[in-house]
Amino acid sequence: MTAKRIALGIFMLCMISGCGIQPWVKPYERQNIADSIMSFSRDPVSDSYLSHVHDAREGAKGADGGAGGGCGCN
């Protein structure tokens, strides 16, 4: 039921974008956002490794962009 609501929300979002909501941060105002120090994952290989380190030693996992498949901790 929740998944259906999410899908419906996505669909509505698409509809709204089609209606032409104007971006409130203009492209020429995004210099700081485009700076490499503003990337959530600046170096994917390095971040993926650190996620793996945490996943192998903690009970929690997920919602951090980590890749799956084996753990080297068996």
Place this chain on the structure above:
Amino acid sequence: MAAREAVVAVINKKIISAFGHLLLVACSLWIFPVAAAVLPDERVDILEHQYEGGGIKVSGPSILVRKDIGRSVSVSANYYVDLVSSASIDVHSSGSRYSEERKQKSVGIDYMHDRTSFNLGYTTSDENDYQAKTYNLGISQTFFGDLTTLNFSFGFGEDQVLKNRKIEGSLEGETDPDFRPLDKERRTYSLNISQILTRNLITELSVEADTEACIDMLEGESCLNNPYRSYSYLDVNGQRASKPEMYPLTHNSDAASIRAMYHLPFSASIRAEVRHYTDNWGVSANNAELRYIQDFKKDFLLEIKYRVYSQTAADFYSDLFPFEKSQTFLARDKELSPFSSKTFGLGLTYKLPWAIPGFEKSTANLFWDHIKIDYDDFRDYDNFSKAKVPEGGFKVGEEPLYSLKADVLRFYLSFWF
């Protein structure tokens, strides 16, 4: 058998449902195409990693190559190795030291159409006592003049758990022919929404649901526990004794995180992240992280971070059970025990001043993380955490609690085409 069929039916329903929703999203994106998305950077990364702490050492390389084909397609390949040698505290419960090698190979392809991008990925992980295959499918779309990016991805994994034969007290080398291979299936559903809020602030919300299920298990088997580890119980003489662990056959978990980055006026940024995790084993966990990144005239980047993590125990965890088979499921994995950890990290990125033929930019990077983990209900009953042993020794079940310190190093070179 009936339980297994029920699990499979639920999983199949979830797949059909997930694909239905994916199709709905894909259709809606097709109906309302807008401007252009961006393919990931074309780059090469060569990384050497090392983890050392608690008697375990893991090191190895990781190499990533990502390149565009034309204007709409990007392909990537990653080769990753873990070389593990362990004489950790888990040796108490596994009864053996061990060393092993894990090789992970990944390939992926991204296809971009207007503001939509599709991603397909395949990963294999190969150890002599664990095999894994993972398939990933993802779709991303930007909205509102690229201020919002929505991503949905689905992952499916097939694993096989094996066990190594003990040779001269060590678990090295050969697979145990008497151990029946155990099959496991994994599914991951994740949704990410990133949002540019102001000219200096970007946020991201991630939610993920994972399922793991054992396939065709015999009575007493489970694919979800480490086949080398044992639980601990009080025997008739009032001493610790051990038997192989017993785990459930399914594991379902949910995680949600929010992160934000803010650009400071002096070429710096600050990043904050919180995550909450729960699962059907009773583990509940929270973590929070704060990072500060300073750019020194585009030549040096300095990163400082602090992370805290804490979790509750699984329902079937105990450091010492009152008697043998005192409950249906029994575990003494420190990863399922209640604990908290703190991590301090430092990183330096240096932009190489000379041009390397074929590359636009190159960097050298060194990152160090120091982790301290304090276990609230996992006792060091062999070394007593180097504590002074009282006269007459420690009472069973009252030995000093275990804690460990670990250092994680990442050194890598990155080259952008």
